[in-house]
Amino acid sequence: MTDPWQECMDHCVEIAKQAGKVIREALQGDIAVMHKSSQVDLVTETDQRVERLIISSIKAKFPTHSFIAEESVAAGAPSILTDDPTWIIDPIDGTTNFVHGFPFVSVSIGFTVKKEIEFGVVYSCIEDKMYTAHKGKGAFCNGLPIKVSGQEDLSCCLVLTEVAFKKDQQHLDSMMANLRSVLTIPVHGIRSPGSAAINMCLVASGAADAYYHLGIHCWDMAGGTAVLTEAGGVIVDISGGPFDLMSRRLIAASSAAVAERLASHIVDFHVGRDDAH
Ligand code: LIP
Structure with missing residues (x-):
């Protein structure tokens, strides 16, 4: 067909x-x-x-x-x-x-x-x-x-995230707490390339093993979501629940085990939704 x-x-x-x-x-x-x-x-x-x-x-x-x-x-x-x-x-x-x-x-x-x-x-x-x-x-x-690394052990992962100051002290504190929490697992390292879509493709191609982000938008995630999932990756909400494209939050990972464990280390904070108005 x-x-x-x-x-x-x-x-x-x-x-x-x-x-x-x-x-x-x-x-x-x-x-x-x-x-x-x-x-x-x-x-x-x-x-x-x-x-x-x-x-x-x-x-x-x-x-x-x-x-x-x-x-x-x-x-x-x-x-x-x-x-x-x-x-x-x-x-x-x-x-x-x-x-x-x-x-x-x-x-x-x-x-x-x-x-x-x-x-x-x-x-x-x-x-x-x-x-x-x-x-x-x-x-x-x-x-x-391309395909994901398939890594299942979070402590052997190279993790991507993005860091930005949004003029909101609570956002900054939560972001820094999350960096500290993930670094002290410990993971092999954290990188911040600066393009959410590329981050998802880096996980999709096995160059990194996981990516988390709160405060992202649907246009940052939509293209990369297809690439990541078709490469065998897993996308979930930051809580570990089902991914929602309009939610402004995601964990993209090389395996369900990594996604689940990463979710348990990340503190949630309010970022609103893309379709809120
Ligand atoms: C950017 C993201 C980047 C993130 C920024 C911003 P833009 O998209 O891809 O990773 O840290 O907050 O959302 O604004 O360059 O399209």
């Missing part, structure tokens, strides 16, 4: 490539930085331009589809996941890295149908690594199959 979403996925890979080229070219010039919710929540003209490029190209081909995209939401668009075929887009995941020329910058696109992830594409455009995954068909990096 032909796959009804294959054409969408092929288009997604093409548009991610084009977006990546625009981002690489922008890195050659001056980057004007603007701020969104705080002094450390950065956005550039390139984020906005790349998002317009991706959405207009998809709309021209699939006019009935829905969108949730980072910069459109920042400008007031709703962020509600429905049963419609929906493209969830982060034009530049790792904007702070982009601003500084730190080489983990990605275009992240996930596609859902009836609220389930159908496929995901994460293009780490400075490294030129195209991660792709389509439900039931495996995960790939530049066309070659």
